[in-house]
Amino acid sequence: MMERTTLARTTSIWIIAILLLFILSxxxxxxxxxxxxxxxxxxxxxxxxxMTTHGFTMIGIWFVAGMVxxxxxxxxxxxxxxxxxxxALLFTIIGVVLLWVTxxxxxxxxxxxxxxxxxFKIAWAGWATPLFFVSLTILGVGWLVWSVxxxxxxxxxxxxxxxxxxxxxxxxPSFETPPFILxxxxxxxxxxxxxxxxxxxIVLFFAEYFSSGTFVNDPLLMKxxxxxxxxxxxxxxxxxxxxTLYELFPEVSGRPKWKTTWYVALAWNCTLVFILTAFFxxxxxxxxxxxxxxxxxxxxxxxxxxPAAVVTVFSxxxxxYRNSIRWSLTNVLYFMGVxxxxxxxxxAVIDATITNNLVLHNTLWxxxxxxxxxxxxxxxxxxxxxxxxxNRFAGIGESGGANRLKIALLLVGGTGFLLMFYLGGAYSIPxxxxxxxxxxxxxxxxxxxxxxxxxxYLAAVLIFxxxxxxxxxxxxxxxx
Amino acid sequence: xxxxxxxxxxxFLLLAALVAxxxxxxxxxxxxxxxxxxxGKGLNNTQRFWFFLLLTAALFIFASFTxxxxxxxxxxKESPSRVVFVAAQQYYWALSSEAIxxxxxxxxxxxxxxxxxxxxxxxxxxxxxxxxxxxxxxxxLIAQTQAMPGYVNRxxxxxxxxxxxxxxxxEFCGLAHAVMRASFTVR
Ligand code: HEM
Ligand SMILES: [Cu+2]
Numbered sequence: 001m002m003e004r005t006t007l008a009r010t011t012s013i014w015i016i017a018i019l020l021l022f023i024l025s026x027x028x029x030x031x032x033x034x035x036x037x038x039x040x041x042x043x044x045x046x047x048x049x050x051m052t053t054h055g056f057t058m059i060g061i062w063f064v065a066g067m068v069x070x071x072x073x074x075x076x077x078x079x080x081x082x083x084x085x086x087x088a089l090l091f092t093i094i095g096v097v098l099l100w101v102t103x104x105x106x107x108x109x110x111x112x113x114x115x116x117x118x119x120f121k122i123a124w125a126g127w128a129t130p131l132f133f134v135s136l137t138i139l140g141v142g143w144l145v146w147s148v149x150x151x152x153x154x155x156x157x158x159x160x161x162x163x164x165x166x167x168x169x170x171x172x173p174s175f176e177t178p179p180f181i182l183x184x185x186x187x188x189x190x191x192x193x194x195x196x197x198x199x200x201x202i203v204l205f206f207a208e209y210f211s212s213g214t215f216v217n218d219p220l221l222m223k224x225x226x227x228x229x230x231x232x233x234x235x236x237x238x239x240x241x242x243x244t245l246y247e248l249f250p251e252v253s254g255r256p257k258w259k260t261t262w263y264v265a266l267a268w269n270c271t272l273v274f275i276l277t278a279f280f281x282x283x284x285x286x287x288x289x290x291x292x293x294x295x296x297x298x299x300x301x302x303x304x305x306x307p308a309a310v311v312t313v314f315s316x317x318x319x320x321y322r323n324s325i326r327w328s329l330t331n332v333l334y335f336m337g338v339x340x341x342x343x344x345x346x347x348a349v350i351d352a353t354i355t356n357n358l359v360l361h362n363t364l365w366x367x368x369x370x371x372x373x374x375x376x377x378x379x380x381x382x383x384x385x386x387x388x389x390x391n392r393f394a395g396i397g398e399s400g401g402a403n404r405l406k407i408a409l410l411l412v413g414g415t416g417f418l419l420m421f422y423l424g425g426a427y428s429i430p431x432x433x434x435x436x437x438x439x440x441x442x443x444x445x446x447x448x449x450x451x452x453x454x455x456x457y458l459a460a461v462l463i464f465x466x467x468x469x470x471x472x473x474x475x476x477x478x479x480x
Numbered sequence: 481x482x483x484x485x486x487x488x489x490x491x492f493l494l495l496a497a498l499v500a501x502x503x504x505x506x507x508x509x510x511x512x513x514x515x516x517x518x519x520g521k522g523l524n525n526t527q528r529f530w531f532f533l534l535l536t537a538a539l540f541i542f543a544s545f546t547x548x549x550x551x552x553x554x555x556x557k558e559s560p561s562r563v564v565f566v567a568a569q570q571y572y573w574a575l576s577s578e579a580i581x582x583x584x585x586x587x588x589x590x591x592x593x594x595x596x597x598x599x600x601x602x603x604x605x606x607x608x609x610x611x612x613x614x615x616x617x618x619x620x621l622i623a624q625t626q627a628m629p630g631y632v633n634r635x636x637x638x639x640x641x642x643x644x645x646x647x648x649x650x651e652f653c654g655l656a657h658a659v660m661r662a663s664f665t666v667r
Contacts, residue, residue: 045655109654220628263529284550285611286626286631287552287633302539303539317503324510335507346492347492350488355546358551359485359621360488361611361650362624362651423489426486428485439619439646
């Protein structure tokens with residue numbers, strides 16, 4: 001049976017758009033590595049506009065990918081929003097197009113963190129700075145409306161305390177909150193908080209921009225706000241992917257559904273609190289920041305990541321260990337994604353330790369760990385959902401077709417690409433260098449090797465895209 | 481690669497390999513001829529409680545070990561015998577023994593430090609954020625602090641090895657970020 005609801009159609013349009021943008025962004029990534037490897041030569045302007053586009057697009061698409069999955073699966077429990085979903089789709093498309101115009105036509109190139117006051121030191125077309133903030137505003141509005149409407153849909157059926165599974169802290173809870181609802185609520189609260197911080201940040205930027213010199217921002221405050229937004233969104237999007245894992249992994253594996261227990265509830269409630277203070281680890285090297293924040297940063301970084309990871313890994317491993325599992329592309333991707341997430345998380349925890357940060361901050365160790373839990377973690381969670389949904393949309397079961405090949409290419413390509421970043425970090429090579437100085441004799445070779453492996457990863461993505469596209473188009477072209 | 485970087489890399493690779501082995505092992509353990517335990521529960525409630533407690537304790541021990549080694553507390557009790565003022569600007573570093581200002585742009589001054597003396601770098605920026613990263617002769621990053629407009633970050637350090645040290649920019653600051661550099665010597 002083919003599923004022909006508006007939500008299914010919208011979801012399939014999202015999936016196609018996300019994968020298209022993903023392919024383009026991976027190509028940009030490969031071009032950057034080739035450029036750093038000296039294989040091709042690019043001007044700094046071109047390199048850095050590319051880097052800004054790559055970073056922004058990647059963060060944007062994997063955030064919306066998580067939202068798409070959560071929105072779709074939500075209909076199992078509550079009446080899932082459709083209008084705000086379509087609204088967000090339109091706003092995302094407009095926002096992304098404007099963003100690409102600012103970076104590719106306007107040559108705007110602050111990096112995706114647009115750290116104050118860099119956007120005001122205009123080294124690009126003058127209109128690009130205001131247009132950049134306009135495009136951020138459009139994305140922010142679309143996503144804020146969407147995430148609030150998802151949360152409201154849940155609160156219509158579950159009270160706040162039940163949505164947060166607090167009854168599980170008592171003895172013999174009379175009501176069970178599904179893990180999917182718990183994780184979704186925790187994550188959406190975080191998402192809304194950091195989007196609000198982004199709104200404040202944009203307002204402050206605009207205030208200075210239009211004040212003609214009478215209003216000046218505080219650089220330390222702006223840095224804190226920037227990372228509160230940037231760090232939090234980058235982490236929450238992973239948890240959106242995890243919410244779909246909690247819902248689909250046991251089901252696809254042919255095992256009983258997971259239940260919320262006291263420790264699952266505790267771990268995710270911890271995440272809610274600590275994720276919002278972990279961002280302080282981005283300011284470790286700002287020695288003027290109050291020392292108490294620095295310590296909170298380290299402790300919160302541990303507490304934000306570890307309980308959720310331990311509970312999830314426990315659940316996934318005990319589900320599989322010595323059990324008969326119906327393996328398919330969907331659950332293999334989820335399974336590998338958890339491993340990638342954990343390995344990237346270890347790299348992150350090492351870097352979130354202040355004494356290590358002194359010698360790792362802004363070296364290639366940083367893209368190393370965040371690419372691990374993105375390219376080999378969150379991306380795999382979303383691909384798992386895409387694959388599952390596309391099969392459903394096309395009305396077919398889990399199919400074979402080049403599965404081994406896809407998985408092998410992803411694994412080999414991803415591992416080689418990431419290893420070059422880690423080695424670069426260990427050799428103290430700075431991140432965001434368009435060309436490497438002579439002293440770093442191995443840096444260019446690392447970049448060239450990484451480009452080759454990334455191309456292997458890209459090959460896997462292309463096969464995925466082809467397969468999923470065909471299935472989604474089957475739904476979209478089906479005449480009513 | 482410095483000892484510290486090597487330790488970090490090896491630690492990470494070992495942990496990553498361990499995770500990979502566990503996942504592969506568990507994957508291989510699943511299959512048709514398995515024991516089919518229906519409840520899917522591995523540990524009981526008390527065991528879980530202890531596991532959590534142990535994990536939390538381990539984290540706090542690790543944190544209490546590493547936090548005191550943070551750069552903010554380095555040589556906190558001593559007073560520096562040498563102060564170096566650092567002002568960053570797109571795209572160069574000014575290092576000077578005197579405070580940098582309109583009267584003293586600080587550029588072009590050669591900085592020479594003595595082995596083992598306590599140096600305090602007072603780092604700021606005159607435009608955007610930059611990163612003051614100190615590299616030793618073997619190109620290892622040994623310490624850093626951010627150069628931020630409107631603020632002065634104080635980094636204290638004792639150089640044990642004589643030689644030429646490089647300063648590279650460790651915060652993206654624009655087009656020439658990768659070539660923004662300076663150096664000083666330690667005798
Ligand atoms: C195989 C695929 C990918 C390749 C080849 C690639 C390549 C790169 C390269 C070369 C850089 C610049 C590194 C530097 O600082 O020198 C970069 C930065 C970045 N990448 Fe990727 N990447 C890939 C996948 C991803 C994914 C899946 C994400 C998802 C979030 C992502 C997010 C980012 C971000 C946020 C930055 C930082 C941009 C900035 O510094 O402003 N990348 N990537
Ligand atoms: Cu700089």
